[in-house]
Amino acid sequence: MTRAAIYLDHNASSPLLPEARTALLAALDLTGNPSSVHGHGRALRNVLDTARAQVAALAGAEHKQVVFTGSATEAITQAIVGGARIFGSDAIIISAGEHAAVSKAAEATGLPVLTIGLLADGRIDLEQLAAMLADADVNGRTFLVAFHWVNNETGVVQPIGRINALVGPTRHTLFIDAVQAFGKLPLEFAASAPDMMAISGHKIGAPAGIGALLVKSHADVVRLIPGGGQEQGRRGGTEPAALIAAFGAASAAFASRYGAVDVAGLIGRLEAGLKAMADDAVIFGAERLGNVTNFAVPGIKNTTAMMGLDLAGLSVSSGSACSSGKVGPSHVLAAMGVKPELAECALRVSLGWSSTAEDVDAFLAGYQSILSRHRARQGQAA
Known part of the structure; x- marks a missing residue:
């Protein structure tokens, strides 16, 4: 072939960034489990801490707000399925242009899924969103609103500031699929309105198989995979240190590499x-x-x-x-x-x-x- x-x-x-490849291979040479308290475990824990800080820096997040997952799809599912359950949502609002990871996760909640249309230019119909939120206020309903920041097919950038202004001050939960925006637009997660955002490693030059959910402190209770307390209890399973190291290195290198083109x-x-x-x-x-x-x-x-x-x-x-x-x-x-x-x-x-x-x-x-x-x-x- x-x-x-x-x-x-x-x-x-x-494509895999050289910096990510180097970090991946270096971490593969380390033995142990990041949760172990001996020297080998502490060395791997240091790899995770460094990578978490690197990812957080590119996302404009605090390092404690980064939860490593096996993919952006997992992060999206954790946010929507776990979030709807924890926050007691009555329905999920998505747009007609969402990635299947978002629409399928919304369906998996078993709740009604309300779909906002797209305008001819590809942007979300915010008048329809405002009407839905106003109706929810009248009827006492609570929504989990899940939108993409940048459309993966067309590249259309959604009016995130207006979405934040509509949903952020309300009792509703706001989740943003930031997979295509990460590294290319300033996310500034820590200072922004969304409760949660999903990002991906392989969209910025890390290997596939690693993503992250960015969470505000009140969303730390949003869980999907129970386990042994990894990721501060927010995502069970032994962390793949090599993939996380590569994700961190890609996050540190991507802005300058991408900006040079x-x-x-x-x-x-x-x-x-x-x-x-x-x-x-x-x-x-x-x-x-x-x-x-x-x-x-x-x-x-x-x-x-x-x-x-x-x-x-x-x-x-x-x-x-x-x-x-x-x-x-x-x-x-x-x-x-x-x-x-x-x-x-x-x-x-x-x-x-x-x-x-x-x-x-x-x-x-x-x-x-x-x-x-x-x-x-x-x-x-x-």
Whole structure:
């Protein structure tokens, strides 16, 4: 099997940072259990403490607010399922554009799930949210509100300040999926309104298999996995010190690595190139994070385009990577009102710390080849 030479799918998973690899290997050489009181255990505990401080620094959190989990999905489930139980929520509010980790966790609570629509630009309909909260005040209901900060498919940045202002001062619980925002936007968790946030390691150059739930002190009681008291009793199971060390090292290195790449400029270069070769290309979403574009050229299905690009050594996606490798209609684009025949042409290109202008130019050349073949077939059919 030939491995793709150019990786343009950072929103799915970012390549391993050298600093994370070094920390991972160093921690693998250490023997013991972080909960043991002898020297070997204390050495591993020090690894965890260092990494916790590094993750907290990037998240704008206090180190005690970081709870390590096996993934962001686990963190999300702990926040929603555990939070709904602990805080006695009557229903869960999510948006129509949430990642499956959020929507499935909401369903798993067994509570009513109320869905807020997306506007055509991809942002959450805050008027609908305000109406739901006002109705809850009248009826004495309590909600757990669970929204994403940055959409994983379109890169649309949600109006987090307005969401905080609506939900933060209320009795409702606010959880934010900050997976795509972590490291790219200032989370400032400690000073922010959300009760909990989820973040992921492999989105910033750590290995897969490690995430974290950020919790305010009153949410320390939110549990999902009981056990031997690890993570101050908030998540049972012996901590994977090597993965946590890599997560910490990635957190310490990511900002400078990512900042050294003009991802917004590269995305601008890519979109300008697309428009030059296909003036009917549609870019989805407004107020987007600068590292991603989700676009469609009418008539070129994403399955066909991805196959051609993959054969050319270019890895892109059609949206979320968490669908067992299946390519299906995007619920995010559907919620934005995009017609199905256009949505099935949508491709996502996402850049990160290792991206270059050469990567973008190679993508444009690869897509131009696909577009040329498409136009040739159209000409023959005419």
